[in-house]
Amino acid sequence: MSKLYSAAELAYREVKELILSGALPGGELISEGEIATRMGSSRTPVREAFLRLEAEGWMRLYPKRGALIVPVADGEAEHVVDARLLVETHAVEAIARNPRARDVLVLTLRENLDRQRELIVSGGDAAQFSVLDADFHRALVRAGGNPLLETFYDGLRERQRRMTARSLARDPEQISKIVDDHARLTDLVAAGDADGFASAVRRHMREVHALSEGGRR
Template sequence: MSKLRSASEQVYLEVKERILSATLPGGELISEGEIASEMGTSRTPVREAFLRLEAEGWMRLFPKRGALVVPVADGETEHVLAARLLLEADAARVVARGPEHVRVDLVRGLRANLDAQRAAAADGDVAEFSGLDADFHGLIVRAGGNPLLVTFYIGLRERQRRMTARSLNRDPRQLQSIIDDHVHLADLVEAGDAGAFAVADDIHMRRVHGLPAPTAVGTEGGAR
């Protein structure tokens, strides 16, 4: 039983990573037999993994037909980005008004993350880069010091990763432009300019995910 559980866990992690990295795009139909053959296992652990992914909303199972990778829903990108902007802009304000050592530590972490982003971009590793991108923004939220908001943000991370990987697979040239945007955001955090950070973060996220530019800009909260 433990071996079966381990095989199921391995299949679950592998297939979920393919979904989050957009290697398995939304709308793709895959079969238990296909994955079982690839991973050298029986269909039973694959079935268990698929059921788990369906429960989490990543797949929809169709008996005797296979498993459909659930596409990003209409409006989901806009909703995720709006939630992220609220959390990140709020954290940037808290950091700007807080102790200097918090801002210094955050900027150090952002710069280290940027070095890792450059390495992933040089290798063309979209899966790694999309994770680092999510971590970059997550560092800012964590620095705000509100554990409830951090927990909420963690819940958005997987959706964020998938959307970023999807955008990068469509246009790999965005790797460098995302890094450039992140450098600018880190500079604004270092300068303590929370208002400019909110505006720049909104523009950055919209550009990456192909959404229209904001129509109105506030001084502290970004686009509305």
């Protein structure tokens, strides 16, 4: 790997993380120079990173003006939540019939919950929490044993992280409520209560992302 490619990859990862964590919010205009200065690099690898992020839909480039961070599209949160609900409830329905798989999943979820609580105590930030949140929900899907659905769900992960970070920026106190919700969801999985889980996870997701039951925010 060339030094130029390494620098471009580093710039890509850093800027994308800033977008997913909400540090670069939708609608903000940034320049190659700002990022190059921040990273202590030349503009060339930053330009390559910007082109890649534009191709992925995270940025919109304007010559001589800069790069616009593309906001979360109207209705995107609703669509992401609907897709997640279908996949997660399907996975829990599958493991509800498999006590051994259920026990393994519950152990994984409780370990994740411990890390969430430790993060609160240590004063961790929303970006760190959004990673743990995404890992918690992905563990549910992975336990369902359907690799196609798992791959599909992985495609939602980055959007999920960005949405969660935005929700926590709006209301930082939500973190404690989310942890409580995750504990409740874990208990429902442990009990093999797929119907109770479906109801609880729907309410959890819609409340976290401020979505009404009747439609969009």
